[in-house]
Amino acid sequence: MKTRYYFLILSFLLGIEGYAQNAGRALRFNQPTAYYSYLMRKVHGYNEERAEYLQQALSSKSATQKYVSSVKEKIREVMGPLPQRGDLHAQITGRVQGKGFYVEKVIFQSEPGRYVTAHLYLPDNHQQPLPACIEMCGHGTTGKGNGSGLAARMALMGIATMVVDPIAQGERLQLIDDNGKDLTRGVTTEHTLLNPAFELLGTSLAAQIAFDNSRAVDYLVSRTDIDATRIGAYGFSGGGTECSYLLGIDDRIRASCIGLYFSSRARTLETQGPSDGCQQISGESKARLEIADFALANAPKPFLVLDGKYDFVDHWGALQAFKEVEKVYKVLGFADRIHQYYAEDGHAAPEDVQQQMLSFFAKWLLKEKRDIPSLPGGYWRGENMLCTKTGQVNTEYADAKSTMQMATAWMDAAQPSRDAFLKGNKKVIRNKILQLLGIDAFNEQVEAVPTGRSDNRGYQEYRYQLNCDGQFPIPVVVWIPDLVKDNSPIEIHLCEKGKAWYLQDYLKQDFVSDGRIIVAADFRGVGETEDPYNYNLTKYWNSDYRIAAVSLHIGWPLVGQRVTDMHTLLNFCTQNESLKNHRIEVVADGLYGPVILHAAVLDDRISRATLTRCIKTWRDYLLQPMQYDMLRNIVPGALHYYDLPDLLKLAEGRVRITD
Numbered sequence: 001m002k003t004r005y006y007f008l009i010l011s012f013l014l015g016i017e018g019y020a021q022n023a024g025r026a027l028r029f030n031q032p033t034a035y036y037s038y039l040m041r042k043v044h045g046y047n048e049e050r051a052e053y054l055q056q057a058l059s060s061k062s063a064t065q066k067y068v069s070s071v072k073e074k075i076r077e078v079m080g081p082l083p084q085r086g087d088l089h090a091q092i093t094g095r096v097q098g099k100g101f102y103v104e105k106v107i108f109q110s111e112p113g114r115y116v117t118a119h120l121y122l123p124d125n126h127q128q129p130l131p132a133c134i135e136m137c138g139h140g141t142t143g144k145g146n147g148s149g150l151a152a153r154m155a156l157m158g159i160a161t162m163v164v165d166p167i168a169q170g171e172r173l174q175l176i177d178d179n180g181k182d183l184t185r186g187v188t189t190e191h192t193l194l195n196p197a198f199e200l201l202g203t204s205l206a207a208q209i210a211f212d213n214s215r216a217v218d219y220l221v222s223r224t225d226i227d228a229t230r231i232g233a234y235g236f237s238g239g240g241t242e243c244s245y246l247l248g249i250d251d252r253i254r255a256s257c258i259g260l261y262f263s264s265r266a267r268t269l270e271t272q273g274p275s276d277g278c279q280q281i282s283g284e285s286k287a288r289l290e291i292a293d294f295a296l297a298n299a300p301k302p303f304l305v306l307d308g309k310y311d312f313v314d315h316w317g318a319l320q321a322f323k324e325v326e327k328v329y330k331v332l333g334f335a336d337r338i339h340q341y342y343a344e345d346g347h348a349a350p351e352d353v354q355q356q357m358l359s360f361f362a363k364w365l366l367k368e369k370r371d372i373p374s375l376p377g378g379y380w381r382g383e384n385m386l387c388t389k390t391g392q393v394n395t396e397y398a399d400a401k402s403t404m405q406m407a408t409a410w411m412d413a414a415q416p417s418r419d420a421f422l423k424g425n426k427k428v429i430r431n432k433i434l435q436l437l438g439i440d441a442f443n444e445q446v447e448a449v450p451t452g453r454s455d456n457r458g459y460q461e462y463r464y465q466l467n468c469d470g471q472f473p474i475p476v477v478v479w480i481p482d483l484v485k486d487n488s489p490i491e492i493h494l495c496e497k498g499k500a501w502y503l504q505d506y507l508k509q510d511f512v513s514d515g516r517i518i519v520a521a522d523f524r525g526v527g528e529t530e531d532p533y534n535y536n537l538t539k540y541w542n543s544d545y546r547i548a549a550v551s552l553h554i555g556w557p558l559v560g561q562r563v564t565d566m567h568t569l570l571n572f573c574t575q576n577e578s579l580k581n582h583r584i585e586v587v588a589d590g591l592y593g594p595v596i597l598h599a600a601v602l603d604d605r606i607s608r609a610t611l612t613r614c615i616k617t618w619r620d621y622l623l624q625p626m627q628y629d630m631l632r633n634i635v636p637g638a639l640h641y642y643d644l645p646d647l648l649k650l651a652e653g654r655v656r657i658t659d
Contacts, residue, residue, distance in 0.1 A: 024463065024475070024477040024499045024500050024503045024520055025452075025463075025475070025500070025528060026451050026452065026463040026464055026465055026475035026476055026477055026528070027451070027465050027473060027475045027528050027529075028449065028451055028465050028473075030528075032529075032530070032531070032532050033531070033532065033535075034472075034529060035472055035524050035525055035529045035531065035547060036531055036535070036546060036547060036550070038472050038524075039547060039550045039551060039554065040266075040269065040270060040550070042285070042554045042556070043265075043266050043269060043285050043550065043553065043554060044266060046285045046286060046288055046554065047266050047285070047288075047290065049288055050288035050289070050290060050293075053067070053288065054067060054324065054328075057328075058327055058328070058331050060331075061331055061332060061333070064328055064331045064332055065332070067296075067328070068296055068297065068299050068328070071289070071293045071296050071297050072248070072297045074287045074288070074289055074293075075248035075249065075289065075293070075294065075297055076248070076249065077287065078281050078282070078283045078284055078287050078289065079203065079204070079207040079210070079245075079248070079249060079281065080201075080202040080203035080204065080207055080637070081201075081202060081203055082203070082207060082208075082211045082249075083110070083111040083114075083211060084111065085215070085218065086111065086112065087109075088108040088109060088110075088215065088218060088219055088222070089108065089109045090106060090107070090108040090219055090222075091106070091107050091108075092104050092105065092106055093105045093106075093107055093387050093388070094384070094387070096382040096383065096384065096385060098121075098152055098155075098380060098382065100123065100124055100155075100156050100373075101121055101122060101123050101124060101152055101155040101156055102121075102122055102124060103119050103120065103121050103122075103147070103382060103385070104119070104120040104122065105117075105119060105385070105386070105387040106118045106119070106120050106162070106219070106387065107387050107388070107393070108215065108216075108219050110211060110212045110215040112399075112401075113397075113399050113400055113401035113405075113406075114212075114400075114401055114406065115172070115393035115394075115396075115397060115400055116164065116165065116172070116212050116215065116216065116393075117143075117144070117164075117165045117170060117171040117172060117387040117388065117393060118144065118162050118163060118164045118165065118216060118219075118387070119144050119147075119148070119151070119162070119163045119385065119387075120160060120161070120162045120163075121148070121151040121152055121154065121155035121160065121161045121162075121163070122155055122160050122225075123155050123156060123158055123160075126158075126160075126225065129224070129225055129226055129227040130158065130159065130160045130225060130226055130227060131158070131159050131160070131226075131227050131230035131231070131232070131361075131365035131366060132159060132160040132161065132162065132220045132226045132227070132230070132231055132232070133154060133159055133160070133161045133162070133231070133232040133233060133234060133361065133365070134161075134162050134164060134213055134216050134217060134220070134231070134232070134233045134234075134246070135148060135150065135151050135154075135161050135162065135163040135164070135234060135235065135239070136164060136166070136213060136233070136234070136235030136238075136239035136240075136242035136243050136246070137163065137164070137165065137166060137169055137170070137235070137238065137239050137242075138235070138236050138237035138238045138239045138240075138260075139169075139186075139187050139188055139237060139238035139276075140169065140187060141169060141170075141173070141182060141186055141187050142169070142170060143165040143166065143169035143170020143171065143172070144163040144164065144165050144170050144385075145170070145381075145385070146381040146382055146383075146385045147379070147380045147381040147382045147385060148161075148163050148379075148380070149354075149375050149378055149379035149380050150234075150349075150354060150357070150358075151163050152375055152380040153354070153358060153372070153373050153374070153375060154358065154361065156373035157358060157361075157362060157366070157370050157372070157373055158366055158370070159232070159361055159362075159365055159366065160220070160225075160226060162216055162219070162220060164212065164213055164216045166209045166212065166213075166238075166242060166278070167191075167194070167205065167208060167209055167212065167278075167403060168187055168190040168191055168194060168278075168403075169187050171386065171387055171388050171391060171392055171393055172392070172393055172394075173190070173392055173394075174190060174194060174394070174402050174403045174404070174625075175190050175193065175194075175625065175626060176392060176394065176395075178395075179395075180390060180391055180392040180394075180395045183626065184626070185539055186539070187238075187276075188275075188276035188277075188539055188540075189276075189539050189540065189541065191205055191276045191277040191278040192276045192277035192539075192540045192541065192542070192545075192631075193277070193541060193625040193626055193627075193630070194277060194403050194625055195277030195278070195280060195631075196277075196621055196625070196630045196631055196633075196634050197403070197404070197407040197621055197622045197625060198403075198407065199282055199552065199634050199636045199637075200407075200618050200621065200622070200634060200635070200636065200637070200638055200639045201407060201410050201411065201414075201637070201639050201640070202636060202637035202639075202640060204280060204281045204282060205277050205278050205280075206241070206245050206277075206278050206279065206280060206281050207245070207249075207281065208403075209242055209245070209278060210242065210245035210246050210248070210249055210250075211249070213233075213242060213245075213246045213250075214246060214249055214250045217231055217250055217252055217253070221252070228252070229254070230254055230365045231252050231253055231254055232253065232254060232255040232256060232257075232361055232364070232365050233246055233247070233253045233255075233256045233257075234256065234257035234258070234259065234357060234361075235257075235258065235259065235261075236259035236260045236261075236306070236349050237259070237260045237261060237347065238261075238278065238279075239259075239261075240258045240259050240260055240261025240262060241261050241275075241278060241279050242278075243256060243257070243258050243261075244258055244261065244262070244291060244294040244295065245281075245294060247294050247295060247297050247298040248294045248297045251298075253298055253301065254301055254302070254364070254365065255301060255302040255303070255304075255360070255361060255364040255365055256295070256298060256301070256302070256303055256304070257303075257304040257305075257306060257357050257360060257361070258295065258303075258304075258305055258306070259305075259306035259307075259349060259353065259357070260306065260307070260308060260311060260313055260347055260348075260349070261291075261313060262291060262292075262295070262305045262307065262313075262318055262321060262322070263291060263313050263314045263315075263317035263318045263321055264290065264291065264292075264314065264316075264317030264318075264320055264321050265284070265285070265290050265291050265553075266290070266317075267314045267316065267317030267320075268313070268314055268317060269550060269553070271314050271317075272312060272314075273535060273545075273546045273549075274545070274546060274549035274550060274553070276540065280549055280552065280553065282552040282553070282555065282557075282636040283552075283553075283554075283555035283636070284553055285553045285554045285555070286438075286553075286554050286555030286556075287555075290321065290324075291321055292321040292322075292324045292325050295325050296324075296325060296328055299325070299328055299329060299332060299334075300328075300329055300332045300333075300334035300337060301337065302337040302338070302360070302363075302364040303325065303329075303337065303338045303339075304338070304339050304340070304341070304356070304357065304360045305318065305322055305325075305338075305339070305340040305341070306340075306341050306343070306349070306353050306356060306357060307340060307341065307342050307343070308342075308343050308345045308346045308347060308348060308353075309342050309343065309344060309345070310344075310345065310346045311345075311346050311347045312346070312347060313347065315342070318340070319340075322338075322340045325338060326338060337364075339356075339360070341353065341356045351378060354378070355372055358372045359372065403625075404622060404623055404624075404625065407622040408619070408622045408623060411619065411622060411639050414639060414640050417640055417641070418639075418640070418641055418642055418643070418646065421640075421641045421642065422641075422642060422646055422649075422650070429601070429650065430601065430602055432641060433598060433601060433602060433641075433642075434602070436560075436635050436636070436637055436638050436641065437556075437557065437559060437560030437563055437598065437635060438554075438555050438556035438557060438560040438561075439556075439560050439563065439564055442564065442567045442568075443468050443469055443470060443471065443568075444571060445468065445469065446466055446467070446468050446568055446571045446572050446575060447466070447467040447468070448464045448465075448466055448467075448476075448572055448575075448576060449464060449465045449466075449467060450462065450463070450464060451463045451464060451465050451475075456479075458481060458482055458483075458512060458513065459479045459480060459481045459482060459512045459518075460479070460480050460482075461477060461478070461479055462477070462478040462480065462578075463475075463476070463477050463478075464476045464477075464478070464572070466568055466569065466572055468568045471564060471565070471568060472524045472529070472561075472565075474521055474522070474523065474524075474565050474568060474569060475499070475521065475522050475527070475528045475529075476519060476520070476521045476569065476572065477499060477503060477518075477519070477520045477521075478517070478518070478519050478578075478579070479511075479512050479517065479518035479519075479520075480512075480517055480578055481512035481513070481515050481516065481517065483512075483513070483514075483515045484515050484517060485515045486581075487582075487583075488514075488515040488516055488517055488582060489516055489517070489582060489583050489584070489585050489607075490516075490517045490519055490573055490579055490582045490583070490584045490585065491511070491516050491517065491518055491519070491585050491586075491587060492519045492520075492521065492569065492573070492584060492585065492586045492587070492588075493518065493519065493520045493521075493587050493588075494520075494521060494523065494586065494587070494588040494589070494592040494595075494596070495520070495527075495588075495589060495590075495592075496526065496589050496590025496591050496592060496613075497527075497590075498522055498526055498527025498528070498530065499520035499521060499522050499527050500527060500528075501527075502520055503520055517578075517579065517582060519569070519573065519579075521565075521569055523561075523562040523565040523566070523592070523595070524558075524561055524562065524565060525544055525547050525558060525561075525562075525632075526591070530544070531544050531546055531547050541627075541628050541629070541630070542628065542629050542630065542631050542632070543628075543629055544558075544629070544631075544632055545631060548631035548632045548634075549631060552631070552634065552636065557634055557635050557636065558591075558631075558632045558633075558634075559594050559595055559598060559632075559633065559634070559635050560635070562591075562592070562595040563595055563598045563599050563602065566595060566596070566599040566603070567599070567602075567603060570584065570599075570603060570605050570606070573605075574605065583607045584605055584606055584607055585606075585607055585608045585609065585610075586600075586606055586608070586609040586610070587609075587610050588609065588610075588611055588612075588614075589611065589612045589613045589614060590613050590614055591614070591629070591632050591633065592611070592614065593611045593613075593614020593615055593616075593633075593644075593657070594614070594615060594633050594635075594644060596609050596611060596655065597611075597644055597647040597648060597651065597655060598635075598647060600647075600651040600654055600655045601647050601650045601651055606654060606655075607654065608654055608655075608656075609651075609654060609655045609656070610655075610656055610658055611655065611656070611657045611658070612657070612658050612659050613659060614657065615633050615644065616644060616645070616657060617643055617644050617645055618633075618638070618639060618643050618644055619643060621633075
């Protein structure tokens with residue numbers, strides 16, 4: 001008897017689970033990575049256009065030079081606004097002696113209150129102005145740390161080298177407690193949490209780090225012991241990323257080396273997905289830019305790629321990207337200025353790799369062959385290498401500004417432009433919102449493909465796959481009650497957990513008892529098309545990180561794509577014979593909040609919307625970056641025009657937030 005009892009319970013629970021898994025499944029296909037493949041087709045499409053443009057540019061030297069110039073313009077455009085360059089207020093806070101070289105501990109302000117810490121390695125007893133390099137740190141919380149073996153060897157060779165702490169590394173951590181201790185698991189997490197605030201302001205963390213590195217070049221050329229005509233740059237891994245972006249905005253770099261980063265962006269996104277927040281610039285793909293283009297922005301100056309054959313940075317992508325750079329240099333007549341070296345290693349810089357880099361800078365900055373100096377163990381570590389007393393600039397200086405303070409100050413400075421925009425013509429406002437959302441135009445043609453039908457107690461259930469040319473399909477379930485009336489409303493339900501979660505609750509069936517028509521849908525990346533969890537690393541604090549990051553990469557943020565889905569769903573409701581002529585209400589939660597706020601401003605067919613458990617203002621992101629699933633809610637550059645509460649006002653009372 002007991003066994004039979006347990007069997008009945010198990011059967012009931014399995015029945016519920018089975019219903020939950022299949023409730024409302026409306027797509028004709030069941031492919032969990034289909035949506036990511038859809039996004040990658042956009043990436044490949046832009047890349048194909050870029051490849052055709054580059055191929056045409058290789059037809060002549062003048063066309064190639066025009067391509068290089070266009071690349072520079074596009075890079076500066078996607079980088080967005082950068083701070084004004086003012087007095088660096090540089091100071092040297094100490095000196096550490098090495099054997100044959102010494103290190104100056106340098107602090108400067110890239111803008112007022114934005115302190116940058118760095119180590120400058122100089123050879124002993126130097127007299128004439130020296131060539132110099134910027135070394136950019138790989139990912140690591142300690143940043144420049146207690147010393148750089150490569151920088152020390154460069155100094156011994158006669159090249160001054162400045163190792164710079166990027167934002168969120170070394171003495172520039174941002175998410176810290178009162179004692180300066182890091183609140184996150186590491187630098188890749190912190191970078192990812194900080195980036196959305198900059199994106200909302202029309203720039204990126206990558207662009208801001210590049211600006212700081214460019215200001216480090218400002219510092220070097222301001223010194224009388226540095227030759228401003230012989231400045232180089234290099235970095236490995238995350239530092240290679242920084243080097244690429246620096247090349248895009250600073251024409252003073254005379255020779256450069258990118259290590260353990262240079263590859264094809266499309267291949268990287270395919271093989272390992274998007275990296276952390278310091279390696280993303282919104283709209284990069286839409287601008288037809290690839291990683292190779294950042295190197296080409298500095299063409300035809302000497303350029304070296306150092307690559308591990310077995311690195312997780314795709315080697316095949318590195319080979320293909322280098323071929324593109326090589327072709328450009330050949331057409332320009334400087335094929336001897338570029339080189340790529342493949343180490344029999346992974347994500348590392350062993351001695352043979354270091355030798356290649358040191359020889360490269362000796363040739364192009366010193367203009368002569370030099371013996372490569374060695375260091376015991378291949379590295380050097382000094383004592384008391386901190387530039388600050390407290391170990392963090394944000395606890396050292398009373399006027400120091402964290403990235404959170406910087407972002408909110410920039411938002412406050414944009415208040416006049418927001419006020420002016422919001423007072424404008426409604427059509428102008430709508431057009432600008434569409435532009436920010438990455439929506440060129442809506443496709444009004446909807447194909448509603450029936451995928452299932454069932455008769456239930458008190459209502460009929462219909463399932464559809466909504467196809468709209470160029471868009472990702474939308475799965476929809478419609479409940480039409482037996483007692484439907486001419487004035488019965490359509491109630492669209494959009495649930496962050498997916499429509500299956502909503503539909504599995506048998507009590508929800510009571511909702512049709514008063515004649516309401518229920519429409520439940522999953523927009524792209526939700527429910528039936530949710531990106532598999534295993535592709536979204538927990539260190540990024542975003543359960544849909546992969547699709548959110550690639551969406552920004554193609555210049556079409558998730559909010560914009562889902563607003564497009566809402567438009568398609570509204571078209572379906574106004575065109576379907578059983579649904580048209582009924583007023584439309586929306587009940588939504590979570591990630592759908594910003595989507596419906598935008599959609600209600602853009603489309604008057606939404607008569608009323610009720611939102612719960614959703615973000616209410618982007619300003620919260622700027623003040624408190626340690627929040628999960630931030631990237632899905634970002635509209636790049638929007639804070640120059642509106643915040644979410646402004647959309648609530650523009651909806652003229654048709655949207656309410658109940659919590």
